[in-house]
Amino acid sequence: GAAILTGPAHETLVARLSDEDMEKIWDDERRVVRMLTPNFSFTCTETLVHGCEAPTEVAVLRFVARKPEMPRRDFLAGWNGANAEQAVAAAEASATVRRYVQNELVRDPPPRFAFDAISETWFDSVEDAVRSFGVCAPASGEEAIADPARSVTMLSYVVFKFPRDGAGANGGR
DSSP states (O other): OOOOOOOSSHHHHSOOOOHHHHHHHHHHHHHHTSSOGGGGOOOEEEEEEEEOSSOOSEEEEEEEOBOTTSOHHHHHHHIIIIIHHHHHHHHHHOSSOOEEEEEEESSOOOTTOOOSEEEEEEESSHHHHHHTTTTTOOOOGGGOOBOTTTOEEEEEEOOOOSSOTTOOTTTTO
């Protein structure tokens, strides 16, 4: 699974919780995922490339690693240039893509998770996502900027939003 936190600045996403509350969170993370989320979290700048502002219910997330011989600046030029243009064309040709976002890392990735960028392709349903799984994927072949062997693609769906739609300030609890 994946969690996507969005805010106007990274600092606004850092919770101001007590040490006691943080220790409860860390204990739960150690139990559930066997490591603390800061060890596999990414800080990114999000660019809405196509579609609606708000995410829908289902996403194909791509954690993209550049080709090993490609310098990072060349990868980013292709990611923000030709790759974005191709993704827009694919999304517009598809009847199922509701939103496409490209995320550029603003800090070095965690050592065990050496990705260079993350994309989100949003759909209304799991069926739409499965049918259109390859839409907006980075190009392959001669013009490829990504290394598919080191990249990861996953299907994900929303299980929790905060604040919850139609709920009060406490998320309906």
